[in-house]
Amino acid sequence: MSQIFHRSSNMMARLSILVIGGIAMGAVFFLFAYNRSDYFTNVHVAREQPVPFSxxxxxxxxxxxxxxxxxxxxxxxxxxxPPTETCMTCHSQVLPDAPMLEPVRASFRTGKPLEWTxxxxxxxxxxxxxxxxxxxxxxxxxxxxxxxxxxxxxxxxxxxxxxxxxxxxxxxxxxxxxxxxxxxxxxxxxxxxxxxxxxxxxxxxxxxxxxxxxxxxxxx
Amino acid sequence: MNATMRHLLPLLLLAVIATGCQEMYDQPKVKPLAKSDFFSDGFGARQPIAGTVARGHMKLDDQLYTGKAPVGAATPAGDSGAAAVPSQWATSDRSWTFPMPVTREVLARGHEQFNVFCSPCHGKLGDGKGMIVQRGFKAPPSFHEERLRTAPPGYVFSVITNGFGVMYSYASRVPVNDRWAIAAYIKALQLSQNMDASQLTPQQQRGLEGKK
Structure with a gap:
């Protein structure tokens, strides 16, 4: 009866262990890196706001x-x-008609708070x-x-x-x-x-x- | 259990575990100023019920909360400084005294709070040339003009508390004791800007010149 596996199968078996192990380790490494990435944590990502407050x-x-x-x-x-009143402390006088600040004035008029992100x-x-x-x-x-x-x-x-x-x-x-x-x-x-x-x-x-x-x- | 179910089950399990984590991150509790669907107005933070007073917040002390002179308090007309009081303040009902002892700590606190809340418009020297004025806000008067220099501390306090002209009230932002501390600091600032330097001790004069 001839051998079922060729001699080179030994090599293949060892290699596959290495490759599978490598993939597993790579996956763990990837997860750690991903978890800390700016993409995942939003670090250095400027968020949009109802008013572009600077x-x-x-x-x-x-x-x-x-x-x-x-x-x-x-x-x-x-x-x-801060409540909208704090914004209006200055902006009742400074840039009182700026279109950009309309949400602030609207909030002050209606008493409905600005919803910041x-x-x-x-x-x-x-x-x-x-x-x-x-x-x-x-x-x-x-x-x-x-x-x-x-x-x-x-x-x-x-x-x-x-x-x-x-x-x-x-x-x-x-x-x-x-x-x-x-x-x-x-x-x-x-x-x-x-x-x-x-x-x-x-x-x-x-x-x-x-x-x-x-x-x-x-x-x- | 059919084949589709067998495939879906692990996914479903994963989803349950994952949402479990997310619920720990975003628990069904209201954080400060957060939205709430529970109340019809959507506010998580509630207003006190009309006509109620929180414990310890009853404004019993008129002088402390309004800046008015205590009943029967002496006016500076009786003091040696009477000549320095212009007629407009002689009939003022504002307090000439502070509701607490003005210590070095009080002045330091007033200094700190003044720089935070007042200096954007009034300037760190109280000359009315703060940064926001340079950005287009109506210029406030200098604290060192005669009318304000001779004003009673209770007047300074009530302006901070109620606002004046285009200046909003700071009562909701600056606690009452800090408002008095700021008033004390402003009185000290006025003194410092109108002092005859020759009246200072030699050591203080050296300090003025930036030497120790």
Whole structure:
């Protein structure tokens, strides 16, 4: 009786294991890469809004402070989206007839709020709190990027858990003095070292680093 | 179970698992300012019922919430500074005093809040030349003109609270204590811009010149 399989089948068998394994690994790699891609996370993707509100114009060029509109950022978990009244505080006088701003005026007349498209949307099982981050010296720019250079808003970070943990594990690499939290252009003073400054701030602001990676810090 | 069902079943399972995840991401709860289909007006955030007052929000203190002088309060006419009060403020019912002690912390807070909420129009010096004015907003008067320089703090507070002319009310944006802190800072700012430099201590004069 002759052999069913030719000698070369051994080679083919080994090769097929390699190929199948390669495909499986490739698929895993692809999924990881996809999960972090701008396409999936919407990072660097400017979102359309009912009114093309420009942070570049309002913050970058006019120098309006973050807190002028996001009034509850220092007191609450929610930074606050301004009511139409806040827009009209200036726009009753500045560009009062601009067609671009008609939705704002309509909202002011009717009392029907503008429906903005949310750019930074965390999953509902994350209990993020703005006020604690601001109080402990996390700059707005650290998470939101240079919004003063964004004509339409986009995310500069994935807001995925591994990204949060970068800082929750090593806050000293990211903290800045409290008084510069809202400063769009704060730079580490020349000659200072971020890690050293950060360690000092962690101590000064009573940041309990060992607690920051507890599940219940962010999840309930 | 026919052939089509056999093919569909795994897909169906996958769909159930996947939507399960999505429901964790978007739970049936109302986040701040979110839409709600439950209420006919579509607002997730509710207004207080008309005629009700939230605990601790009863505006019992007239001076604190309106800037009016407390009943029987002394006016500066009785003080040594009487000559400095122009007649238009002599009959004003606005408070000449603050409802809280004006400490360094209060002034620092006022400074911070002034720069956030007031400086876009009034300018950081209070000269009425803020950025928004340069963008076409009607220029406000300088804080350093005689009429405003001599105004009682309660007047400054009530303008922030109720608005004035084209200026909207800031009552919903700036908490009441911060509005008083801003009023205190504005009074300090007025003092700083109208001070005779020779009255300062030598050390403060060196500070003016940018030396320590």
């Amino acid at each position: 942070h570049a114009r309002h913050v970058g060029q006019n120098g309006i402070d973050c807190r002028y509109c996001h009034t509850s950022v220092t007191e609450s978990n929610f930074a606050g989206i 949310r750019v930074h949307d965390l999953p509902d099982f994350v209990y993020f709190n703005h006020s604690i981050h601001v109080a402990k010296g996390v700059g707005c720019v650290t998470c939101h990027g240079q919004v003063d250079k964004m004509p339409l808003l986009w995310k500069t970070n994935t807001l995925q858990m591994d990204w949060c943990l970068n800082c929750h594990r090593n806050p000293e690499e990211y903290l800045r003095p409290r008084e510069h939290v809202f400063d769009m252009n704060w730079k580490l003073p020349a000659g200072e070292n971020q890690t050293e400054l950060g360690k000092k701030l962690v101590k000064q602001y009573n940041v309990n680093v060992h607690q920051l990676t507890n599940c219940s810090i962010c999840h309930r």
